[in-house]
Amino acid sequence: MRVRETPEDRGPAVFPRACHGAPVFSAAYRAMPFPEYPEHLQRRDLRDAASAPTDADLLACYGWMHLARTADNRFLELFRQGLIKGTVTGGQGNEGLCVPIALLLDRAIDVVSWTHRDLGGHLLWSRHFGEIACQYFANAGSPTRAREGNIHHGDPAHRSLPMISHLGAMLSNVLGTTDSQRRRGVPAIGVAFFGDGGSSTGDVHESLNIASLLGLPVVFVIENNQYAYSTPVSEQYAVTSLATRAAGYGMEGIVLETRDTADTLRALHGIFDKVRRTSRPVLIEARTLRLRGHAAYDTCDYLPPGQTEAWQKEDAYARLRERLAGIVPPARLDAIEKANAAFIEAALQAAMKFPPPSTEGMVEDVYANSRDERPWKPGGAPETLTLAQALQRAHHKILSERPESIVMGQDIATYGGPFKVTEHLFAEFGRGRVLNTPLAESATTGYAIGLALGGHRPIVEYQFADFATEATTQILLNAGTYHFRSGAKVPLVLRLPCGGGLTFGSFHSQDLEAMYLHTPGLKLLYPSTPQDAYNALLAAYEDDNPVLLFEHKRLYRGTKGAVAFDPDYRSVWSPRRVRAGTKATVVAWGEMVLLATEAAEYLASEYGHELEVWDLRALAPLQLDPIKASVATTHRLAVIHEGRRNAGFGAELVARIASEQFFDLEAPPLRIASLDTPVPFAPELEAVYRPSRDSIIDQLIRWLE
Numbered sequence: 001m002r003v004r005e006t007p008e009d010r011g012p013a014v015f016p017r018a019c020h021g022a023p024v025f026s027a028a029y030r031a032m033p034f035p036e037y038p039e040h041l042q043r044r045d046l047r048d049a050a051s052a053p054t055d056a057d058l059l060a061c062y063g064w065m066h067l068a069r070t071a072d073n074r075f076l077e078l079f080r081q082g083l084i085k086g087t088v089t090g091g092q093g094n095e096g097l098c099v100p101i102a103l104l105l106d107r108a109i110d111v112v113s114w115t116h117r118d119l120g121g122h123l124l125w126s127r128h129f130g131e132i133a134c135q136y137f138a139n140a141g142s143p144t145r146a147r148e149g150n151i152h153h154g155d156p157a158h159r160s161l162p163m164i165s166h167l168g169a170m171l172s173n174v175l176g177t178t179d180s181q182r183r184r185g186v187p188a189i190g191v192a193f194f195g196d197g198g199s200s201t202g203d204v205h206e207s208l209n210i211a212s213l214l215g216l217p218v219v220f221v222i223e224n225n226q227y228a229y230s231t232p233v234s235e236q237y238a239v240t241s242l243a244t245r246a247a248g249y250g251m252e253g254i255v256l257e258t259r260d261t262a263d264t265l266r267a268l269h270g271i272f273d274k275v276r277r278t279s280r281p282v283l284i285e286a287r288t289l290r291l292r293g294h295a296a297y298d299t300c301d302y303l304p305p306g307q308t309e310a311w312q313k314e315d316a317y318a319r320l321r322e323r324l325a326g327i328v329p330p331a332r333l334d335a336i337e338k339a340n341a342a343f344i345e346a347a348l349q350a351a352m353k354f355p356p357p358s359t360e361g362m363v364e365d366v367y368a369n370s371r372d373e374r375p376w377k378p379g380g381a382p383e384t385l386t387l388a389q390a391l392q393r394a395h396h397k398i399l400s401e402r403p404e405s406i407v408m409g410q411d412i413a414t415y416g417g418p419f420k421v422t423e424h425l426f427a428e429f430g431r432g433r434v435l436n437t438p439l440a441e442s443a444t445t446g447y448a449i450g451l452a453l454g455g456h457r458p459i460v461e462y463q464f465a466d467f468a469t470e471a472t473t474q475i476l477l478n479a480g481t482y483h484f485r486s487g488a489k490v491p492l493v494l495r496l497p498c499g500g501g502l503t504f505g506s507f508h509s510q511d512l513e514a515m516y517l518h519t520p521g522l523k524l525l526y527p528s529t530p531q532d533a534y535n536a537l538l539a540a541y542e543d544d545n546p547v548l549l550f551e552h553k554r555l556y557r558g559t560k561g562a563v564a565f566d567p568d569y570r571s572v573w574s575p576r577r578v579r580a581g582t583k584a585t586v587v588a589w590g591e592m593v594l595l596a597t598e599a600a601e602y603l604a605s606e607y608g609h610e611l612e613v614w615d616l617r618a619l620a621p622l623q624l625d626p627i628k629a630s631v632a633t634t635h636r637l638a639v640i641h642e643g644r645r646n647a648g649f650g651a652e653l654v655a656r657i658a659s660e661q662f663f664d665l666e667a668p669p670l671r672i673a674s675l676d677t678p679v680p681f682a683p684e685l686e687a688v689y690r691p692s693r694d695s696i697i698d699q700l701i702r703w704l705e
């Protein structure tokens with residue numbers, strides 16, 4: 001039987017929005033007012049009119065389409081004059097789609113992510129054109145603090161999600177934020193755009209599937225302008241219409257011609273109404289145009305002769321103007337166009353007066369500097385638990401005390417996950433809070449990002465850390481950069497069962513923390529004891545940033561200890577001294593802490609070498625001070641990790657300490673790590689691949705003596 005989500009399944013409708021709704025980067029126009037919008041642009045909503053648009057409604061729509069066309073043309077000119085950096089991707093030819101859509105959405109509740117062809121949509125959804133102009137000029141008035149490219153802005157506080165360049169990556173975010181609204185009882189819909197080119201990406205397929213599976217009210221809009229950069233659709237896909245793909249996902253597929261704006265308004269009005277009522281997604285293949293090539297530098301030599309002229313005859317903007325010219329007095333159209341042009345020039349002038357962007361806050365803004373401060377209920381008596389059980393208890397606490405929490409992942413519901421970390425949670429909290437997801441790591445992560453942007457706090461389990469590579473774009477480039485580029489918070493916990501030693505082979509055994517440490521914006525915790533794992537999940541959960549929680553699979557059942565709610569749970573963000581010593585400082589994390597400690601005990605008893613062992617616990621942000629203080633007394637540093645040696649995190653730690661404390665060191669620092677090979681399968685081979693207690697002892701002795 002097919003299970004479909006109903007609104008009742010989705011958990012409580014209301015919960016405290018502890019950290020959300022907080023302002024994102026401040027609006028420029030508050031500091032320097034831009035000109036008032038002309039009178040005819042005061043209408044930003046045609047929802048009541050669009051089922052039977054009148055001439056006045058069409059005129060209102062034309063006003064915005066003209067504004068978009070004129071602004072796009074002006075940006076192109078300014079680029080050619082060298083006043084706009086990067087490039088500009090124009091929406092000329094797409095106004096007849098994105099402007100009607102923007103006029104038919106409820107900006108108070110709906111969710112959207114515009115693309116690089118949707119300046120018209122941005123104009124309607126943004127606070128002011130002047131702010132968009134500042135974004136193009138990359139100056140101090142930019143809503144991304146000039147950190148993101150010109151069309152890569154949005155207004156996440158008002159559910160316009162800024163795109164990243166990776167085509168297809170925004171769809172799942174729209175799913176999540178729309179669902180966040182619905183879970184709160186708000187009758188929102190989401191609109192997710194992508195091009196004919198973007199339609200071939202995996203994220204698109206994963207997102208269509210998830211939206212249909214969960215019954216999410218999302219309108220997927222393919223802006224089919226027949227080209228992806230220089231590649232025609234004949235070289236992109238083999239179906240006659242992309243709308244036919246909808247059937248494969250169990251949703252309605254619609255082809256929308258956009259030549260006639262009145263028809264477009266009527267059709268979209270009906271579609272949006274139905275999606276809002278039924279909470280079922282639809283896929284629209286909109287036939288649209290790209291009149292000025294891919295981007296400012298595109299000479300369009302690849303187009304067949306006469307193509308541009310043929311397109312111009314199809315242009316919804318020109319056709320609407322022609323239609324209106326036969327209905328309203330020419331002076332009226334003239335007045336609208338002149339007022340728009342004057343408005344744009346005045347706004348551009350005001351925008352150009354902003355100074356260059358400030359470099360201030362660049363490093364600080366990598367992370368949101370906040371967390372959910374609600375106190376946890378004090379816990380009961382300590383229990384003796386494995387690390388997996390400790391994590392289960394922490395999940396239970398979070399689900400019990402935090403109604404905005406949602407746990408998701410593959411096989412985590414009835415089955416409790418392969419490592420039983422989520423055992424029993426589904427029975428108690430139900431599908432709205434403990435959600436099995438399909439094999440779609442990327443869109444699942446993007447969906448979780450969207451939920452987090454909307455005010456929920458998802459915890460995502462990847463079945464094995466190795467499979468999180470399927471979601472690298474969402475984790476590294478989307479979640480990790482969100483706060484820096486928009487000021488929006490993405491409170492997200494990503495749980496990664498990692499590590500080897502269980503004969504699981506190359507793709508179920510890796511320890512890839514170094515990969516995530518190379519990109520900014522993510523926090524990383526890697527506990528080694530049951531209590532630390534419990535603490536780490538609470539600390540990660542309340543953080544307003546994406547936090548990766550590395551859980552070594554051998555520790556799930558290989559460690560046991562007393563676990564209780566620890567009021568000092570946030571101490572997990574700093575290193576813990578596991579063992580005192582004078583001969584050398586040994587830094588490790590995850591299972592290697594246990595092996596390092598065993599090795600240290602052996603060296604103490606057999607050689608009399610007292611090593612000081614530190615469990616790093618938090619890999620990002622890094623608190624090195626206690627380690628540095630230790631090195632200052634022992635004068636030696638060894639780092640032991642299961643990740644591979646080459647560009648492993650040990651390299652960074654050694655480099656930092658060697659460069660800052662060179663004169664404290666009496667010997668070159670030692671790195672003990674896995675071999676630079678794939679993880680081999682056979683136990684005999686894996687034992688050589690990974691550091692073991694004995695190989696650690698050998699290397700330490702050689703280094704010390």
Ligand SMILES: Cc1ncc(C[n+]2csc(CCOP(=O)(O)OP(=O)(O)O)c2C)c(N)n1
Nearest residue numbers: 117165166167195196197198225227228229
């Ligand atoms: C995943 C990904 N691959 C490649 C690119 C480079 N790129 C930017 S736009 C573009 C063409 C996009 O075509 P389409 O999706 O049809 O959108 P259009 O530009 O035609 O509106 C390409 C290949 C990208 N942004 N993302």
Ligand SMILES: [Mg+2]
Nearest residue numbers: 195196227228
């Ligand atoms: Mg295209």
